[in-house]
Amino acid sequence: MDTEALRSFVRAAELGQFQHAADELGVTQQAVSKRIAALERELETRLFTRTARGVEPTLDGQAFLSHARSIVASADRAVAAVRPGSRALRIDVLGLRSAQAVVMHDYWRSHPHIDLDVVTLRVNDPRAAVAAVEAGDVDASFRTVTDPAALPPGVQMIHAFDSPLELLVGPGHPLASARSLTPPQLRKHRIWVPGIAPRSEWGEFYDQLATEFDLRIDAAGPHFGDEVLLETLAESADVATFVGARDRYIWPANYDLRRIPVADPTPAYPLSLILPGTNPHPELRKIITHLGTLPKLPEPAWRPSWAIPDPPRS
Template structure:
């Protein structure tokens, strides 16, 4: 059945065939569907942003095109006739198909919106790698947030298309793809006893305290470090305030603190700080790519393919993960 916003051109019609038969006006179908949901023409008009008279005209035109009465009015609102009941599922399908087509066209025109939490984290490297892999032809918009706490809502509403964050359990209505396991480094001042080592066994940190002023209460990264501290007897000091990265590295460089940072964390250079890889096992931070399964942005599928193509699964022989994260990151990678 052909859809159109225009009537047939004037001309003779075969006997017994209604003018416009086989050519439905999608605006009229939408008006009919709105009335069936709201029951009143006035409420349907408000939803569609047109006058009540316009709704009435559209439905009258649809009934004329179909050659059947679809609605009957009463004091309690519009009621479906038997023909209206039969047509309703088809009307719903037509409206949904039109909405999906319009959404697809809008998505093709706008940038892929990606939440990376912070442009100094490993997530930005994943996005840059994707951008380069697509020949720099993908329009990307970077969005900052509060990690998983805000990503749940923005992904559900469609204000972002994908988010890189730690996801240790199922997030209702969203799909999670394992993206990257980032090794942890120890950050110390040059006068620290461990500063001259090329690598440090994680167990050597038992009984010590690391300073993590950016570990916001309730965040997925604060929870991760709580698991890490419990597993290796490491104290986690979240005292602040958090004055930013420059203050953070200067405090460590002055020998007042030591901390843990991701291997790919982009910290400001400081002459008195040293970064040392942790080993035996290597604590790894689990980055996941989170998205809505009904998001149809064409570049999103390319991003997912790029991320899954470069992913290397968790190796329990040499790496450490909190127990809640292991199911998603254990070979082989899978979505949920």
Template sequence: MDLDAVRTFVAVVEAGQFHAAAATLAVTQQAVSKRIATLETTLGVRLFARTPRGTQLTREGHVFLPHARELLAAEARALNSVRLDRRPLRVDVLSSRIGPAHVMREFHGAHPEIGISVVTHLFDVESALAALRSGAIDATFRAVTRPEEQLGGDIAAIRVLDDPVELLTGHAHELAGAASVTPAALAAHEVWMPSNVPGAEWSSYYEALSARFGLTIDTVGPNFGIEALLEAIAGSSTLATFVGEHIRLVWPSEYDLRRIPVRDPMLVYPHSMLFRIDDPHPGLAMLRRYLRSRKEHYRRPRAWTPSWAVH
């Protein structure tokens, strides 16, 4: 089986559209379509249903997805057996859209001599920890919600990025014209986050946020991806969602969405970098030094974050 095709399949699932996956993989959209067609021919099934609004997995695509991710994890383990001076630093950022990817782009700009392989197919922190311990990756950016359970004597975590929370609304929303909004003011409004699945670290964060400030976060409904979420919010006068300040979002101009900072207090999402203490990769040492040098730029010690956040 062509692993480039498998990697492309996972990229399309995560990006939601062929053209977005092409941008992530730095290939043409035609190349993405060809790889998916080759994979579908190999498997003898359709993996995607193409619609005017994007791409959706078929039933067979849903069945194949966990196996595709395991194939890529096996590839990563094989690559990790190669000498350190011949392989790139493998860093899991969860998604190419969010804050940790922004940090790694800055690191690459400061140290282009360090080879980097960015990983985005590890959905949950347990999978990321397993990949760390197996040597499949060298580092992962995560919110550590149960440090006593998740961090053994072999894994270290350093808090590296406090990503300020913003409210995303359509132009007709009651808060659309606000320069900023307080958590107390948000208690009167419903926040819609269908991507908050049970057990995910971001779900734990927003559960703690809701409990602390009396917010209502609605997770009902299928998660059709960020593009569908943006479309729904743009067409509503009541829907709103939370996003991180560093997340990269692009939408049609007619959506006229508003990103509103949350202040008094500022809310931040606490990204930590996890790594194996005995990992000798020279690029990891460089990354750790870089993050320490940028600590004041990335950290916001006076902002609110859950009590479980790594300090």
């Protein structure tokens, strides 16, 4: 099986467009298309379906993606083992609009010399991210295993930073004019968080948050993407959602969406970093030092029971 075809498939699946994959790989879009077509003929199945915004993996493509990613990573490790110089630091983030990705982008902008590869594993179960770190497919992952005792011996988990929540609403929502809100003021309002996956860390987070503050968090329906969510908020007079203070969202100006801080206490999503227990990538120490310089949560704050304590600063 052609490794470069697998690499083209993985990057197209992660980036959502053949052209973006081609730009990253330094080849033409036609070359990416031919590689993937040859791979589909070999596997005798379609790997992508075309959408208005690019391409998405089919069900077979989704099933094949983790295996293809593992093969590509193994091939890269084999080459790195005999090639002078260090390889790129590969870090998994939950999404390219997430607070983790924003923090890593800020770090890269101040350290442009670093050879950094930011990826999204597209797995909901954090144990799958742990397995990727353990196997060496990624050097670290911004995920949390809510029971640290379940971590394998060769993997460690440290506190990275906390992401304060904000309420995102459209202009017609009754809370749209608020400058800030307290958790009790959110009661009885519908907070729509579609796509909460079973066994995910964020599923447990929202369960505890709803119980603690008696909130109405609605996870009904499939998640059709951020664009659909933002459009729904813009048109609705009763739907709101939570976003992280550092999460990056962009919407048309006519949506007039409002991001409203929540305080007294500030609910915060605790983000952890999973990394090897021994011989981590040398650049990780600098990343961890940078994470320690990020602003602390405003007090008072609320975090779920499984949050790792913030280490003392020297």
